[in-house]
Amino acid sequence: MFSRGGSGVSEAGIGVKYGPAPAEGSFGSNSQGLEGAVGEDLEGLEGSKLLMFPRRWRRSRPELSSLILGLVGVVLFASFTRRALRAAARSDLGAPARAFASGPPALLPALRRAALQPPPQQRRAGAAPLPLPPPPPQQQQQQQQQQAPPARPAEFSPLRKFESWLSPLLHNERALLAAWRPREPLHDQWSHQRARAVALALSNGQATSLEGLVLTLDPEGPPGGPPGGPQGGPARGPPGGPLGRRGPRGKGGGPRELRVVKVLGSNNRLLVFWGQDVESNEEFAVEVPVISEARLLNFDSEEELVGTALARIEDEAAAAQARGSSSSSAAAADRGLLVPLQRARVRGAPPFANLEGFYVFNKLSLTERPLGTLGELRSQARGTFAAAANYIARRLLHIVLLLERSKVGHANLQWNSFFLRKDGTFVLGDLRSSAAFGEPVSHLMGAISEALEPELALEVAAAKPILLQQTTNLWGLGLLLFDLFTGSSKPYGEGEGRGWLGRASRLARKLLADDAAAAAAAAAAQQQLQQAQVPLRWQQLILRLLHPQRAQRIRAAEIAEEFPDLLSPATD
Incomplete structure (x- = not known):
């Protein structure tokens, strides 16, 4: 653009004289060159200004331009990268929105990248996790020790x-x-006497035989057993009876009518009869607590006997611990336990009655009929x-x-x-x-x-x-x-x-x-x-x-x- 020597002519026709170089760091000027440039040609004016700068400044201009261009490139790259990551977050690439707002994951430390990695349940189908460089061997060993599950007993x-x-x-x-x-059970005299006492108690003195008696049951507690374990844990398995229903229940979980088909058996603690739901024809084995009044010999009064018996009947801590958080059907299928599908009481019957030499308690348990x-x-x-x-x-x-x-x-x-x-x-x-x-x-x-x-x-x-x-x-x-x-x-x-x-x-x-x-x-x-x-x-x-x-x-x-x-x- 410009020629060197004692004098030269610019492309705009402006004469420029080169004298001795000024001292380094000084700002020398040529007022005549500048005055001639005014109003004639702007390009020549800019060229004359540059020629008046020191040589060190003139040499550093390309480096300064490169630096500026590099900074602009970095800013543009960062902007495009952020936009690309945000677009990927909204697409099927798997990263949740704003997961990498602090910068591209490849520029972050390994531990930081692992923390930003989305959990498996949040990744979409087909998304591959971002590759991580392997940590040092010592760090790998520490991570394995921290992530190793605790020792568990042998499972079956x-x-x-x-x-x-x-x-x-x-x-x-x-x-x-x-x-x-099985063959029809043979009931002894004590079994017949217990059955008579239960019939009198549950019918409030209106019947002496259980067979054919229709009872109205009011449920006690949630159907299908407790909703959770002893600590109220979540229930597992189907929440109800033997076929996955929510246990035996009447209309909307309310009262139900049950017809007694026959007595299945009895012992010195229980009488069990076969009951059939009048509306749904579901069949159950129904347990009625019955104890001999001879047990009074072990207590000071009838009140103490009745109170102790009721507390023991209602105590389900061991059964709840054995079944865990399983429902009644899950307890039978997975743990092999026969637990009540429903607790109920007979409407109109007293809480307990002393009849025919037995104490009969109005606390019925309905289970599947075996x-x-x-x-x-x-x-x-x-x-x-x-x-x-x-x-x-x-x-x-x-x-x-x-x-x-x-x-x-x-x-x-x-x-x-x-x-x-x-x-x-x-x-x-x-x-x-x-x-x-x-x-x-x-x-x-x-x-x-x-x-x-x-x-x-x-x-x-x-x-x-x-x-x-x-x-x-x-x-x-x-x-x-x-x-x-x-x-x-x-x-x-x-x-x-x-x-x-x-x-x-x-x-x-x-x-x-x-x-x-x-x-x-x-x-x-x-x-x-x-x-x-x-x-x-x-x-x-x-x-x-x-x-x-x-x-x-x-x-x-x-x-x-x-x-x-x-x-x-x-x-x-």
Whole structure:
């Protein structure tokens, strides 16, 4: 644009004289050149101004321009990047809006990027997470230690999964149970007397027979059992009765009319009758608490007896702990427990009545109607009972281990406490005879099996409270399995003494006397198992379940770890 030398001519025709260079840092000027430029040519004026700047300034102009252009480029890049990220957040690329408002994730530290990464449940389908550079090895080890889940005890499959994966052999054995029907029960004099007392109490003195009686029931509590667990946790599974309904209920959950079909049975605590809903024809087993007035001998007054009985009837802590947050149907399907579908009272009947030598309480429990009990199956169809031994043993093992895992003990683990369902499965009932480990079982409304574990038998014989401890259930499980495979309910024989409790305590003292006595008893039990040709794995488990000393007995977690093949729905 300009020529160098002593003088030169610009493209605009303006003469410029070059004198000696001014000192560095000074601002020399050529007033004549500037005056000639005014009004003639603006480009020449700008060129003349630049020529008057020092050489250092003239040399730095390209660098300054590059710097300015670079800054403009960075600003434009950041603006476009932010717009692109916002557009991606609104599209199917997966990042939530404003997730990266603080800058592109690639420019952030690794930990910051991980914190900004959207959680899996917020990512949209098909979105791939942003790649992260691997952290240092030491950091990887720390993260693995922090993210590692805590150690959990050995798990075994819920009953629902067990039933859905049955082998053909076990499936056929379950079908045998479903096809069985019990004979009509024979009621003794005490049963007829209890039934008469219940009919008088529930009809308010208007009827002496239960059969054909129509009762109006007012529900107590939510249908289908409590909505959550003991701590009010969320309910799992279907929220209602055996077919997924919200339990038995009348119109809109209100009162319902129930017709008594017949009496199913009774004992010294309950009378159970078969009831049918007048409107829907649903069938239920209805339990009515009944106790003999002879129990007054253990109380100072009738008020104390009635108050204690009502408190025990309404106490559902053990059942709630055993079922957890499951509904009634889920408790039967996943835990093998028979729990009430509904609590109710009969409209017009008194809270309690003393009739015919019995106290009858207006506190009814409605459950699904079972076919019968395993005790009835054992006594009426011994061949079917033995033919279904594999299925009974495996499901029984599941039920007791799940009960043990819930830290609830059952004082009446016997065949009559297990109820057959229409599909061939069976569930554990009589939960009023259960209690949390370390809590006493009710003498008034609970029952105690005659086949008590040795240490518990000594405590009961000494008139101590019935406190069930860990592995108490497993002793009962061992006795049931021994009886199932051998046909004998007394693996260690029978002690001498007056009454069942005297014999049980005498045998307990013998087994707990020393290790030699326990070893001799175990050898005799093993010989019975071998003679019955019980599979070896079941022999090993049964002998460890029947160890007389509670502390030496196998635990539930050890069974799940050491005998997973016996919990499997598959068979060899």
